[in-house]
Structures are given as C-alpha cells and as structure tokens.
Amino acid sequence: MACLSRAGFLSTSRSIWSRRKVFIPAALRCTPATGIPIVRRTLASSSLPPSPSFQLSPWRRFLQTLGRVTLVTILTSGGVFLYITHKDRTPGPQEPFDPSKKTIVILGSGWGATSLLKSLDNEDYNVVVISPRNYFLFTPLLPSVAIGTLDPRSIIQSTRYITRHKKRIVHVYEAEATEVDPVSKTVTYQDTSPVKGQQDSGTIKYDYLVYAVGAETQTFNIPGVKEHSCFMKELKDAEKMRTMVMDCIESAAVEAGNPDSQDDINRLLHMVVVGGGPTGVELSGELHDFIVEDLKQWYPELADRVRVTLIEALPNVLPMFSKQLIQYTESTFKENKIDVLTRTMVKEINEKSVIVQNDKGELVEIPFGVLVWAAGNVGRALTRDLMAKIGATQSNKRGLEVDDFLRIKGAEDIFAIGDCTATSYAPTAQVATQQGVWLARHLGQITKKERLEARLRELRSSPGSTPEAIETTVKHINKQSKFRPFHYSHQGSLAYIGSDKAIADLPFLNGNLASGGVATFLFWRSAYVSNLFSLRNRVLVINDWLKVKLFGRDVSRD
C-alpha cells in the first residue's frame, strides 16, 4: 500500500521533475531492482549524457581508465609493431645501377660496413658489398650464443635486410676479397664457400673503396692455439664452443661410474678461458650461470665439479674499466668460484692441457676440457698485402694508418674503418659504428659538392648565366668543401659478469660514472637491445631471454 502510494506520488512527481531532468523515478522505487529498467528509459529520454562513472568510486574509475588506456596502448603499439615488421620484410623496387654514377665498393659486413650501409644515401652511388659473410653479426652477444642463452640466428641479420631498403640496387657478393689494387683501383674477389658456381671469382673497379674487413684472432704464434683451442670471433666459433662444452660433460657422464677416471672427469669439466677482455669475462660469467641454472638440474652428479678458469697476461682483467669495477668483477668471480689467473702467460696448448707461466715465473700445466681463446686481434693477410703495396706510408704493425678523414695514407680513394685500422681508438664495435656513420655523411657531402661543381661548370659554359648565380654557387661549394674530420665520442664500456650482474663505465659529465650490479645488468640488457640494428633482432633477443627464463638453456649436444 505504502509502495503504491509512493508510486502514485512518483508518477506525478516524474511529470514535474522530468522536465528538469532529474531522476526521482529511479530514486523513489522501493525495489531498486524493478526500478532499473525505468531508470534507463528516463536516462535515455533525458538529454544528460549517460555517465558510466556516475556512481563509481574514484578507485573504480581509476581502474576503468587504466584498463582503457592499457587496451588502447596495446592495440596501437601492436598495430605500429605489425606495420614496421611488415614494412621491414617487404622492401619495394629499387632504382637500377647507373653507369654515370660513381661506384663505392664496401669490403666487409661487420660493424663498420653495416653502420655505413644503414646510413648511406646511395642515390648518387652504385654500391657493391663484398664479404665472405652475407650477414651482420652482433659480436658483443657472441658469448651468450656460446652458452646457449641466445639462438645463433637471433644476433645475426642478413646484409640484404639492409641493402634491399636502399634507394638504388646494392649488389652483395658473398665472396672474399683476395686482392686490392690501389693503382688500378680494382678489387678481386673469390667465392670461398663450399658451393661454387663455374664463375666463382671476379674483379671490380671502384671509385671509392671502403675497407672494413676487420681483423682475425691473434695467436701470438703460440704453439697449439689454432689446433686445440676454440676462438670466439665468428658465429661458428660460438656454436662450436657450445657443442664442445656439452660434449665434455657427456664424455664425463660416460666415465662417471669408473673410479680410475676421476682425474680425467675433472679435466673434462674444466673450462679455461684465455683473455681477460670483455669477451673472456662475459664468457666466464655466462658459463657460471649455465652451471648453476641448468647443469645442476640435468647433471646433478657432475655440475658441482665443473670449474671455470680465466687466464690473463696483464695484472688484471678488463683494463678498460675503472679500478673499482675491476675489483667488483674479481670479487664477484670469487663468489662464483671462477678462478682468475692474472699475470699468467700461455706458453703452449696441447690437446688436453695448457702450459702457462704463472706470476712467479713458474711453468704450470693445467688440464682442460674446453679452452676458449679470446685474446686480441691481428691484421688479415689481405691488409698486410695492401700495406705492402702502398709501401713506406704504411708501416704500422697494428694495421692501416688513416688520416683524419679515414682515408688510407698513400691511397686517398680508400677509406678504412674498424679493426683493420691503427688509430688512437680501441678496436671496438663502438668506434667502427661511429666511423661508419661519419663516413656515410662524408660521402653524402662529397656528392653534394660534386653536384654543385657540375652546376658551376654549367653556369660558366652557358652565356645566359649571371655572375651573381655563379658567385652564390661558388659560395655553396666553398661551404660544402669544409669537411669535418672524424671524431670519436666514447659512450662508455659495458660488460656482463654473471649471476645477473653487469658493470658499466660511463663518461658522465666530466667525471666518470662507474656502476655494477643487477640494475646495471638491466641497463646492460637494454643498452645491447637498443644497439641491435633491427627490430627483428631486438624482438628475437628479448624473446630468447624470456625462453631461457621459462625453460632454461638446452643441454642437447646438437
């Protein structure tokens, strides 16, 4: 009854209030449930926008907004991601070779050559790339591949992935340059891969040669290095090491039951790394991770017997880092039971043991299962040959001498970048990359200048041209002629040292920012990911890191 009466009141009150657009009817129902439909109708009829957050607490409203924002972000970023990946893998048609244009021949597909290729505008050049590798290798992550943290193909990128996106067709020859003739300005190349065509070599003329062949591993002519050690320069090296490590562990497992074989098992489970640079340190660190995170699970009877030893001839590892970080690294290695032998020189390497001279000058024999040689660079035969051809001006044992514009002294049409040069900079990826980028800009500037000079000739030859026009062109030319020499700006040094710790030496303002630990590890990862040349590589590397977090590293001996 009371309810009815209220209903009656309501019906009138609605007619009054509804004009004023308020929601009495809903409010006045004694049974809200039955009221809801009517409310909606009233709402609909009202010109008030239906506000869903009407009776939501700030928290709920916040959550709702958050949800929407997340959704939108995910959708948009997903869309952008798909768009970029699609664009990356579907390059359009390219302009053909133009005989009237100059030809740049690039030797190599490493850091220098690839960063040059990426930033070079080849509209005014015919570009030919000659390299025995048809891909770019992200060398800093090689240790991760050797331990199985990353898949080999996650850190490589086909060179055509870059060249196919250039304005003008770029020829890529998977071949080795066998001779460079600075006089006739030609390069001779040879297909050295197992499969060869009937025409497996050729000679090509260049206007500019970019010499970026890198270096090869320095063995210091120590006997046995080539035969019994595993290098860490190419992808094959990393894959070989991974296979060898697993092979040693499996061979140890085969004789595990035999009481007479215990020494031999310790030998097989001893991993020796020679060279205390970033590569050697990261290898040791990753090896330690592999032992504690994976081997312990699958080879519980052997994992604790696996030992890692790092051998360095200098007084300490990582000379390019600050004292504090070196100490941090060495103490971390101590915690991780990685033996560091500094002031120790390798004298000879046999099949199953290495003979070293320790800091006391004594000769010691160290048995090993796997020995990795990560000690320095030496110029390639091709480089030595080229230096000999040029003669007197090229006498530096470390490599090719270049001027401020990266031109080889004695052969001005050849630019040399990266590890094949002898500069005041360390032979690092960072230097090579900056040189490549600088050279791309430099070559662009040269064409600009040449275009202007052509225009000037035109103006001068044509009678109708005003002296003003000529003058301005001359001014432009003079401006373009001011080439800025190459200058290297150090972005800092990074190294992973195992158990989710990394060290970073960063030039911070005037002083130096040195940092180590887990935060630095995350920085290390993000820095490496952002330095990868393609979105593909970035996604694949992150993807691999997730895979390892979820499933661990594979212990199959592939």
Add this chain to the structure above:
Amino acid sequence: MACLSRAGFLSTSRSIWSRRKVFIPAALRCTPATGIPIVRRTLASSSLPPSPSFQLSPWRRFLQTLGRVTLVTILTSGGVFLYITHKDRTPGPQEPFDPSKKTIVILGSGWGATSLLKSLDNEDYNVVVISPRNYFLFTPLLPSVAIGTLDPRSIIQSTRYITRHKKRIVHVYEAEATEVDPVSKTVTYQDTSPVKGQQDSGTIKYDYLVYAVGAETQTFNIPGVKEHSCFMKELKDAEKMRTMVMDCIESAAVEAGNPDSQDDINRLLHMVVVGGGPTGVELSGELHDFIVEDLKQWYPELADRVRVTLIEALPNVLPMFSKQLIQYTESTFKENKIDVLTRTMVKEINEKSVIVQNDKGELVEIPFGVLVWAAGNVGRALTRDLMAKIGATQSNKRGLEVDDFLRIKGAEDIFAIGDCTATSYAPTAQVATQQGVWLARHLGQITKKERLEARLRELRSSPGSTPEAIETTVKHINKQSKFRPFHYSHQGSLAYIGSDKAIADLPFLNGNLASGGVATFLFWRSAYVSNLFSLRNRVLVINDWLKVKLFGRDVSRD
C-alpha cells in the same frame, strides 16, 4: 533561489527517505555534477551494495563481464603455465640405483625409446639409456628446420629432460652401442663424439634390453648418393641443407652479372628432392613457401629462377594416402610450379647433376644445386650384426623379426621397437610411439607378476600362511600372466604440401576421412604441436611459427 528552495526541501527529504535507502538527494540536485560526491557518501552510508552495473546497458555489462573473464583466464592459465614450466625444469632428487633390481638397457633416443622412457615406471628397474644422441628429435618437423621455418633446438628435447623426472636415477650414456651379445646378455658401447674421456667405452649387463636404434638412410648402393646428396634424417642434415640452399643462392648471386653463367645459375637454383614420401613432399612444399615468401623479397632478381623438382620411383607420391589426396597434392604442386617426376629412377648422382631413368626408360641428366635424398630406410650395421648372432630365426632383410610381445625371435630378453624391426606396420613415428607405450605397460605388468610370485614363495615357505591366501595369490598371478599382445591402432596420416595447405587421411569410423586445404593445415599444425613431447617444445614451435609470420625466414648463410 529556486535551487536553494529545492536544497531546503532536499535536506528534509533526505532525512525522510534515507531511512528507506533511496537516493532522492542525488536525484534532486539541480546540478548533477556537484551532486555526485554527496551521492557517493549516501551510497557509502547505505547498506545497499554499490552495484556498478546499476545503470549500465546490457552491452556494457556484457563487455565488462567479458573483460573480467578474460583477465581471470589469462591470469590463471599464466599461473598454471609458469608452475608447469618451473616444475619441468627443476626435477627433484631421485632414488639411487638398486643392485637387487633388474636392469633395463635402452638403446636409442628416438620415438620408440623416448615414449617408452616417458611412460615407464622405473621404481622396480635400474634403467640405462645408451644413444649417440643425448636428445629426442621430433623428426616430422625436420623439413621445417631445413627451410628455416623452425629453429633446430625447437624440435629437440634433451633425454635428461625426461630421465631426471623418473622416480629412480636413469643413467644416460651419450655413446654408440658397438655390440650386443644376446648370450652373455651384455651391451658394449663406445663414445664416438669428437671429445672423449680416457675411458671412452664400456660393457654393461642387462636383464632386459630394449632395442630401439632405428634405421639409417637407404642408398640402394646408387653411386654418388653418400658423396653428393644431403640426407634428411638427423638435425645436422637439416642444418646442412639450409646452409647449402643459401650457399647456392649466394653463389648464383656472385655470377648473376655474367652472361655466360646463366645455365650455371639455373643449375645452382635447381633444388631436387628424391623420394615422394611425406618428408620429400613436405620439403618440396616448404621450399616453395621459402621461395615465394622470402627469397622474392631479398633476391628479387633470382627468386623466380629457383625451381623445385620432386623425383619418385613409384607411379605416384605419398602411396600411404588416398587417391583423391594424392591428386590434390599433385595439382597443388602443379600450381606451385613444383615439378613431380614419378616413375623416375635415380641411376647415378654426380657433384652437379643427377642421372635418372624416366618413365619412358630414357636416361636423362638433370643439373642441380642441392639434391636431398629422402628415400627409405635400411637396417644399421649393429642390427645386421645382432641378426647374424641370433642366426636362423632372423633372416628378414627388412629388419628384426619380433613376436606379438615385441620380443626378438631367438632372444626373448630383447625387445625391439621402431624402425629396426620388420613388422606388418609401416616404419613410422606413430608405430614406434605406440610400441614404446605398450612396452612400458608390459614391463610394469612383468614386475607386478614377479612381485606376486615372490610373495607366493614367501607364503609357501612360511608355516603360518593359510591355503586361502596362497590360492588368492595364485589367482592374482594367473591374472597378471595374461599379457595382452601389442596391437597398433592407426591414427591417420598427415602431410604439409606447401602454401598453407596440408592433407590428412584419418580412419573415421569404418570409412576414411580424407581432407586437404587450409583447415587441414591448421589441423596439421595442432596435431603436430600436441604430439610434441614437452610443453617446452610446444611453446618453442608455436613461437617459431609466429616469428616467421612476423619477420620471415632468415636468409643468412650461417
């Protein structure tokens, strides 16, 4: 003023209505905006549960519920996923070897051995696995690895990934069985990998031997097969083929400019597959995908010249499939420009060409860049040696003869499963898997029986035991003695034929369900994924498929 008056009315009306828990106050505000806070207070003070869906349309309410359900599903499934992956990669401690228990030696780590290992309860057995491969290889996806659709490590699984989850320790020796002696019941093994310990071989005694060594590739003693063709049996074969295909393309690119080399380029770009079984067909299909999806983008000048030819000696490909599906495959291949040469026998293989006898009986020379040999199995030397040892009862050229309980005829303690046997079944993964599972159950039954027999001896020897007890035990023994023979149930045949099409021949009720096309392709994928032995492999394979969809296949020659 009007507003004030209403406010006045409101203040009273609230005191009236609030007891009845209705929302006049909110409703009566002339400025809803300012009203909202008060409403919230009223709401909070009221005992009515705040119903967010209060004024939401059914559509909004549906969306909201959907959102919540999705969120919950994602969170729970994610949690379960993480739990399983963690459990998989952190196996607990295991019981040690027990000299009082019988020893099962398993030779091999393929389909038969692995499915046996997975389902075997080894509480009552000491188990030793001997295999030159320390991992299981998911052979049906090998063609995908050869083309670069999948990473090699996505389709392999370390054998320890299974053995470490067993109740009792399982010894895994990465070694090759060199001799089986059915009389002294011993197996001799030898570590044949590059790295060896000083004790690289041994002999082990078995109570039961499970002989699952598989078969090797059949060359029919055709000259040049071993030297100049690429097999498709092991992971290495797939990786080798991938490298060779890219090497051919790069070698063609090197001589692309040379007008005299056009025939040689066509030769290099001709991929020949010998063998019209599932492997050969899937290889051809995947090669076609690789050409149109990837090579066209990165080698536009060469992609259209790449040709695929499938050679089969029989009148048609895929003999195990229904006529209709064979026709479907052949028409799809025609569309995809894959040449199918049936009734064609390979006579000789040279470095750069294969000599075949075509259906007209003529000898034809076909130049090729890569030739893949995917034609049949033949018993291993070890198997032939074992058969010779056993003698008269083993005379079948196809392999080991076994009885209904998979025991080798003439050596009852040796069970043989998989491709090394000569049964009425085809040498497929499916048969081997079912044999492995059956054998695991069978071995379990044997131990049960033996336990009961031991109990019976006890009862008989102890004076206190009642005849009833003995009788029931005898009954149990008789029950356990009824071993069910192995019976194969065919689940159907599947094959991928390229351009997102697959064919399936499924035993459907009594008749046969034959289907082809894109839907079948998805079925093919899900069937393969569900047949993968571990969650890890499933995730990795799906992950690889996504990678290829996003970034395409890598064309680096690793």
